Amino acid sequence: xxxxxxxxxxxxxxxxxxxxxxxxxxxxxxxxxxxxxxxxxxxxxxxxxxxxxxxxxxxxxxxxxxxxxxxxxxxxxxxxxxxxxxxxxxxxxxxxxxxxxxxxxxxxxxxxxxxxxxxxxxxxxxxxxxxxxxxxxxxxxxxxxxxxxxxxxxxxxxxxxxxxxxxxxxxxxxxxxxxxxxxxxxxxxxxxxxxxxxxxxxxxxxxxxxxxxxxxxxxxxxxxxxxxxxxxxxxxxxxxxxxxxxxxxxxxxxxxxxxxxxxxxxxxxxxxxxxxxxxxxxxxxxxxxxxxxxxxxxxxxxxxxxxxxxxxxxxxxxxxxxxxxxxxxxxxxxxxxxxxxxxxxxxxxxxxxxxxxxxxxxxxxxxxxxxxxxxxxxxxxxxxxxxxxxxxx
Amino acid sequence: xxxxxxxxxxxxxxxxxxxxxxxxxxxxxxxxxxxxxxxxxxxxxxxxxxxxxxxxxxxxxxxxxxxxxxxxxxxxxxxxxxxxxxxxxxxxxxxxxxxxxxxxxxxxxxxxxxxxxxxxxxxxxxxxxxxxxxxxxxxxxxxxxxxxxxxxxxxxxxxxxxxxxxxxxxxxxxxxxxxxxxxxxxxxxxxxxxxxxxxxxxxxxxxxxxxxxxxxxxxxxxx
Amino acid sequence: xxxxxxxxxxxxxxxxxxxxxxxxxxxxxxxxxxxxxxxxxxxxxxxxxxxxxxxxxxxxxxxxxxxxxxxxxxxxxxxxxxxxxxxxxxxxxxxxxxxxxxxxxxxxxxxxxxxxxxxxxxxxxxxxxxxxxxxxxxxxxxxxxxxxxxxxxxxxxxxxxxxxxxxxxxxxxxxxxxxxxxxxxxxxxxxxxxxxxxxxxxxxxxxxxxxxxxxxxxxxxxxxxxxxxxxxxxxxxxxxxxxxxxxxxxxxxxxxxxxxxxxxxxxxxxxxxxxxxxxxxxxxxxxxxxxxxxxxxxxxxxxxxxxxxxxxxxxxxxxx
Numbered sequence: 001x002x003x004x005x006x007x008x009x010x011x012x013x014x015x016x017x018x019x020x021x022x023x024x025x026x027x028x029x030x031x032x033x034x035x036x037x038x039x040x041x042x043x044x045x046x047x048x049x050x051x052x053x054x055x056x057x058x059x060x061x062x063x064x065x066x067x068x069x070x071x072x073x074x075x076x077x078x079x080x081x082x083x084x085x086x087x088x089x090x091x092x093x094x095x096x097x098x099x100x101x102x103x104x105x106x107x108x109x110x111x112x113x114x115x116x117x118x119x120x121x122x123x124x125x126x127x128x129x130x131x132x133x134x135x136x137x138x139x140x141x142x143x144x145x146x147x148x149x150x151x152x153x154x155x156x157x158x159x160x161x162x163x164x165x166x167x168x169x170x171x172x173x174x175x176x177x178x179x180x181x182x183x184x185x186x187x188x189x190x191x192x193x194x195x196x197x198x199x200x201x202x203x204x205x206x207x208x209x210x211x212x213x214x215x216x217x218x219x220x221x222x223x224x225x226x227x228x229x230x231x232x233x234x235x236x237x238x239x240x241x242x243x244x245x246x247x248x249x250x251x252x253x254x255x256x257x258x259x260x261x262x263x264x265x266x267x268x269x270x271x272x273x274x275x276x277x278x279x280x281x282x283x284x285x286x287x288x289x290x291x292x293x294x295x296x297x298x299x300x301x302x303x304x305x306x307x308x309x310x311x312x313x314x315x316x317x318x319x320x321x322x323x324x325x326x327x328x329x330x331x332x333x334x335x336x337x338x339x340x341x342x343x344x345x346x347x348x349x350x351x352x353x354x355x356x357x358x359x360x361x362x363x364x365x366x367x368x369x370x371x372x373x374x375x376x377x378x379x380x381x382x383x384x385x386x387x388x389x390x391x392x393x
Numbered sequence: 394x395x396x397x398x399x400x401x402x403x404x405x406x407x408x409x410x411x412x413x414x415x416x417x418x419x420x421x422x423x424x425x426x427x428x429x430x431x432x433x434x435x436x437x438x439x440x441x442x443x444x445x446x447x448x449x450x451x452x453x454x455x456x457x458x459x460x461x462x463x464x465x466x467x468x469x470x471x472x473x474x475x476x477x478x479x480x481x482x483x484x485x486x487x488x489x490x491x492x493x494x495x496x497x498x499x500x501x502x503x504x505x506x507x508x509x510x511x512x513x514x515x516x517x518x519x520x521x522x523x524x525x526x527x528x529x530x531x532x533x534x535x536x537x538x539x540x541x542x543x544x545x546x547x548x549x550x551x552x553x554x555x556x557x558x559x560x561x562x563x564x565x566x567x568x569x570x571x572x573x574x575x576x577x578x579x580x581x582x583x584x585x586x587x588x589x590x591x592x593x594x595x596x597x598x599x600x601x602x603x604x605x606x607x608x609x610x611x612x613x614x615x616x
Numbered sequence: 617x618x619x620x621x622x623x624x625x626x627x628x629x630x631x632x633x634x635x636x637x638x639x640x641x642x643x644x645x646x647x648x649x650x651x652x653x654x655x656x657x658x659x660x661x662x663x664x665x666x667x668x669x670x671x672x673x674x675x676x677x678x679x680x681x682x683x684x685x686x687x688x689x690x691x692x693x694x695x696x697x698x699x700x701x702x703x704x705x706x707x708x709x710x711x712x713x714x715x716x717x718x719x720x721x722x723x724x725x726x727x728x729x730x731x732x733x734x735x736x737x738x739x740x741x742x743x744x745x746x747x748x749x750x751x752x753x754x755x756x757x758x759x760x761x762x763x764x765x766x767x768x769x770x771x772x773x774x775x776x777x778x779x780x781x782x783x784x785x786x787x788x789x790x791x792x793x794x795x796x797x798x799x800x801x802x803x804x805x806x807x808x809x810x811x812x813x814x815x816x817x818x819x820x821x822x823x824x825x826x827x828x829x830x831x832x833x834x835x836x837x838x839x840x841x842x843x844x845x846x847x848x849x850x851x852x853x854x855x856x857x858x859x860x861x862x863x864x865x866x867x868x869x870x871x872x873x874x875x876x877x878x879x880x881x882x883x884x885x886x887x888x889x890x891x892x893x894x895x896x897x898x899x900x901x902x903x904x905x906x907x908x909x910x911x912x913x914x915x916x917x918x919x920x921x922x923x924x925x926x927x928x929x930x931x932x933x934x935x936x
Contacts, residue, residue, distance in 0.1 A: 007499055007500075116728045117727045
């Protein structure tokens with residue numbers, strides 16, 4: 001056995017180019033379908049990991065997919081808004097803990113995510129530097145957003161207007177960066193996190209302005225009647241919240257009516273989850289509750305169907321490649337007829353010669369299998385990280 | 394060493410027929426078989442070595458009725474007792490000189506490759522003047538060196554019978570002499586029988602006996 | 617390459633692949649150390665002193681209550697720095713007074729799940745404040761600043777409701793100590809009922825006696841005990857200006873109050889001037905922050921004593 005393996009090795013080594021091509025072909029025809037399967041599986045897992053980690057999502061009635069994409073991946077347009085009162089509804093149900101989200105505005109191309117402190121624990125996000133926001137006007141950046149904008153704790157960023165013609169709605173608010181998160185290889189890396197109330201300030205639902213009782217504000221005062229001071233639109237509003245002016249910031253109206261785009265509902269247990277979902281099934285219910293995992297699975301099913309066709313195509317190609325490899329081997333046997341006859345003439349046994357030729361096939365196949373196996377292992381080991389980086393970019 | 398009686402061999406493809414009523418070669422004898430191309434000299438060697446089987450008749454080689462053995466037995470016999478040298482050398486291009494010499498030991502379970510065999514191969518190669526080329530591929534050698542390597546392969550199992558088919562056919566005069574010298578040295582030294590097919594009349598005078606194949610056995614082709 | 621070397625190379629290659637596979641298949645698990653939380657007191661942060669007092673009475677050894685506002689500062693208008701807000705964020709429970717008390721809460725990021733609005737149960741009974749600033753700008757058009765009176769603890773029945781909310785919050789987080797919380801709450805409720813009885817008696821004796829309040833901080837006390845009172849905007853440590861004195865005299869002409877209730881002792885000359893106008897001063901401490909002496913109940917008992925000291929004079933005044 002050792003002798004035939006040795007002779008097989010010498011033959012393959014001498015014809016190294018042919019051997020390399022054969023091994024590469026075998027490797028590819030094994031690795032392509034297997035590796036593709038692994039990669040697609042990992043891609044699906046990466047895409048759905050975030051959805052899996054989000055038990056329930058509540059939003060206004062409408063496209064569930066848009067709701068999920070906006071709330072989990074900060075993609076797509078902001079969905080129909082909900083009232084902040086929904087947060088109390090979920091909290092008071094005793095079935096789940098709510099985490100509100102308001103994803104509408106951007107700082108350049110980075111989404112500003114208005115939320116509460118619970119978001120960081122929920123997503124298991126850690127701080128690379130600085131701290132979480134403490135007061136109005138502060139923000140925390142995801143790792144990649146901070147890197148791209150070249151900012152860190154102590155710097156500031158500005159919110160962008162919703163559109164060029166947005167003259168009286170949201171206005172640019174300069175926010176102080178107080179923390180930068182560690183990379184999480186999710187959409188969070190590209191986000192700017194601010195307190196929900198800060199985002200309401202961006203929208204213009206809260207603001208800070210001059211003290212209307214002070215003489216400097218006279219030009220902004222329309223009328224004074226006892227305790228009532230009526231101001232006009234000339235009142236100076238602050239577009240940056242500082243320690244000097246923060247006390248002037250306030251909100252108008254009932255906070256319960258202020259908008260949010262969605263809220264995560266983290267149920268206390270499975271039964272609570274079912275009960276909570278049941279509460280949103282009413283015909284006249286203006287809100288909807290979805291399981292992001294279900295929504296993403298539905299989306300991926302379509303994509304994964306394509307995979308089956310691709311794998312089938314690869315298998316056909318693999319068969320053709322194997323047939324070609326067999327033909328190459330048979331042709332090379334014919335070319336080696338003289339060599340084989342020499343071995344017969346000098347007394348080589350049938351079994352030794354057959355075993356020698358078979359060994360060559362086995363070594364090529366085995367090498368292809370081992371290489372394909374190695375590549376598949378590497379794909380399994382590093383594929384997820386590569387996918388995360390690719391998807392994030 | 395070789396005894397042939399009433400041998401008849403007909404080629405499948407053609408109408409040529411070989412008939413050898415009788416042939417005896419004594420142990421240790423050196424015999425040159427001469428004759429024109431196509432008269433059956435190589436076929437005779439194949440029948441003696443057990444590579445081919447006669448239609449009828451008997452071939453005894455080294456006391457063994459080779460014509461009566463099955464194929465595996467003939468191969469085993471051949472690899473242990475018969476050394477073959479070919480006109481075209483028939484070295485395997487993908488093996489080194491040493492590996493070519495040791496080839497019989499690797500392709501037959503009848504022979505066991507051990508360190509003593511390797512030492513013998515190295516010594517043989519040194520004696521024929523290619524001791525410093527053992528690691529090279531056969532294709533890197535000159536014609537003469539290649540034939541010397543092929544001769545080493547034929548001698549490595551210390552056969553009792555050496556069959557050489559036109560061993561000097563592709564060599565220049567200097568190498569011809571060298572190769573023949575090696576063959577004769579081995580035959581004389583070990584008492585082996587040397588049967589050489591050749592149509593080179595310059596070399597036949599060194600042999601004990603010359604058999605003119607055409608004269609003795611004719612090409613009794615059925616016409 | 618000799619056949620031996622080839623053989624060894626193949627064996628080594630298989631070994632390397634084997635170890636590589638083993639290494640790849642190893643999973644690093646997250647080692648999450650578990651900490652026994654039960655032995656550690658609950659970290660409780662509050663926004664005013666009454667809540668601190670209630671939390672300490674009810675929580676006992678099971679809580680560690682923090683109230684970072686500096687002494688002498690009105691916690692309703694105090695604004696903590698971001699570092700202090702970060703300390704609040706780390707608390708297990710954050711007790712809020714509600715009723716728009718501590719406006720800094722509306723400007724801070726606090727974990728929603730840890731917030732306890734201790735006045736949530738009587739939200740509809742909160743007293744809206746007078747005085748608005750109306751302006752028109754932005755997407756929503758005209759809007760006004762409104763708020764609520766926030767010294768809810770001055771009404772002992774509301775204080776008791778706040779205490780019950782605190783007990784419920786503690787029990788939610790540390791259910792194993794429910795019995796202790798309940799027992800300690802009962803003790804506090806008993807004290808509050810006794811306080812209520814004393815204040816009610818004092819208030820009843822006042823009947824409809826007109827009172828002046830130096831500052832609008834006694835709304836809940838006034839409402840609950842049915843006091844006849846009007847609020848001014850005087851600071852105990854600032855002498856009123858002449859126009860204020862004139863306005864007071866005009867007021868006294870149609871509202872013959874003989875008592876003014878102050879948050880803190882007024883300046884001696886203010887008290888003297890008031891006396892000349894026939895108005896005596898008494899101190900009813902709203903008790904928003906930690907006092908120099910005494911705890912919440914002691915201060916409220918002192919308030920009751922002050923109110924009781926008004927009554928005899930009012931009865932002799934109303935009787936005359």
